[in-house]
Amino acid sequence: MAQKVPLVDLHAQYRAIQPAIDSAIQSVIERTAFIMGPDVRSFEDEFARFCTSTHAVGVASGTAALELTLRACGIGAGDEVVTSAHTFIATAEAISAVGARPVFADIDARTYNLDAHAVEAVLTPATRAILPVHIYGQPADMDALAVLATRHNLVLIEDAAQAHGATWNGRTVGVLGDAACFSFYPGKNLGAYGDAGAVTTNDAQIAERVSLLRNHGRHSKYLHDIKGYGERMDTLQAAILRAKLEHLADWTDARRRLAARYSELLAGCEVVLPYVDPAADPAWHLYVIRTPARDALLAHLNANGIGAGVHYPVPLHLQPAYADLGYQRGDLPVTETVADTCLSLPLYPEMTDEQQEYVVDAIRSFLDQ
Numbered sequence: 001m002a003q004k005v006p007l008v009d010l011h012a013q014y015r016a017i018q019p020a021i022d023s024a025i026q027s028v029i030e031r032t033a034f035i036m037g038p039d040v041r042s043f044e045d046e047f048a049r050f051c052t053s054t055h056a057v058g059v060a061s062g063t064a065a066l067e068l069t070l071r072a073c074g075i076g077a078g079d080e081v082v083t084s085a086h087t088f089i090a091t092a093e094a095i096s097a098v099g100a101r102p103v104f105a106d107i108d109a110r111t112y113n114l115d116a117h118a119v120e121a122v123l124t125p126a127t128r129a130i131l132p133v134h135i136y137g138q139p140a141d142m143d144a145l146a147v148l149a150t151r152h153n154l155v156l157i158e159d160a161a162q163a164h165g166a167t168w169n170g171r172t173v174g175v176l177g178d179a180a181c182f183s184f185y186p187g188k189n190l191g192a193y194g195d196a197g198a199v200t201t202n203d204a205q206i207a208e209r210v211s212l213l214r215n216h217g218r219h220s221k222y223l224h225d226i227k228g229y230g231e232r233m234d235t236l237q238a239a240i241l242r243a244k245l246e247h248l249a250d251w252t253d254a255r256r257r258l259a260a261r262y263s264e265l266l267a268g269c270e271v272v273l274p275y276v277d278p279a280a281d282p283a284w285h286l287y288v289i290r291t292p293a294r295d296a297l298l299a300h301l302n303a304n305g306i307g308a309g310v311h312y313p314v315p316l317h318l319q320p321a322y323a324d325l326g327y328q329r330g331d332l333p334v335t336e337t338v339a340d341t342c343l344s345l346p347l348y349p350e351m352t353d354e355q356q357e358y359v360v361d362a363i364r365s366f367l368d369q
């Protein structure tokens, strides 16, 4: 069956702002400043303002943002970084890439974010950093994690790849730790037309180091202060992101309205609805429900032309790629239960009320069977 309601609809968004996108792309081509052109700097300034951070550094992807931030904080071989296993694999891959060891702590059963007590239980003398993920756009408990980080002298880095514009106690993600890592993968709340990412921080030294590391360690064209990497943000992506950033607050409002409406329409259904921490105003990258009948409900929705998905079906501690860490099923019980039961419903700013009702009707007809 043809898709009636996709999981995300990037076409609808392009159609709504096509003239601005097309002219942004055209102007980069006219200037031919494809690498580190003026749009990169302008986007960094504008994104820093959006996050209320003093610095933002554009990089090639969210993965690059994580890896360069860890390097900028001096994390490497022999170090342990505590993170969540209920996330996209890039969070852990960045830790591995710098030579450190990912240590997984279990998540909170309601918010699906790192549980600070579980984090505390896995700290060792080798722990150097905590890397919470604001999963689905809901901020992790940054108060509790900041207390731990201060007490144990750890770096606190946000994986904010899904949480552009979310707030925790009224403060925007991006300034809730030592640094924050954003992805502009096309399907993210702010999406480029290819790969892009950014690091935000109020720490001038971290910003300076990430800025050097992303561009071969150089201040000037042929003088390289340190050994770096080729992980710059493309000017074309920066120009597209500038055009889209103007709409991000409105798009986030639309996501919040649709999420609230899902919760209203699904009230009383035999499924677990998203819990919102009273301190959080999520950015609603995904609207995720839970049910033990997840696989059957997913099949039913897909058969009805609804692009529901699962984020993520296999937690990182059980991935073949991380078999070397020696984790077993049962080690992270909450993470495993959430992975077995979570289901992401279609959600994007351009979604119509009718599309949303169609999704809700399909869920209700499944549950009434």
Ligand SMILES: *Cc1c(COP(=O)(O)O)cnc(C)c1O
Pocket: 061, 062, 063, 064, 087, 088, 090, 091, 133, 159, 161, 162, 182, 183, 184, 185, 195, 196, 197
């Ligand atoms: C998307 C994502 C990343 C990786 O970002 P890329 O831009 O695809 O490299 C990292 N962490 C989380 C939680 C993500 O959702």
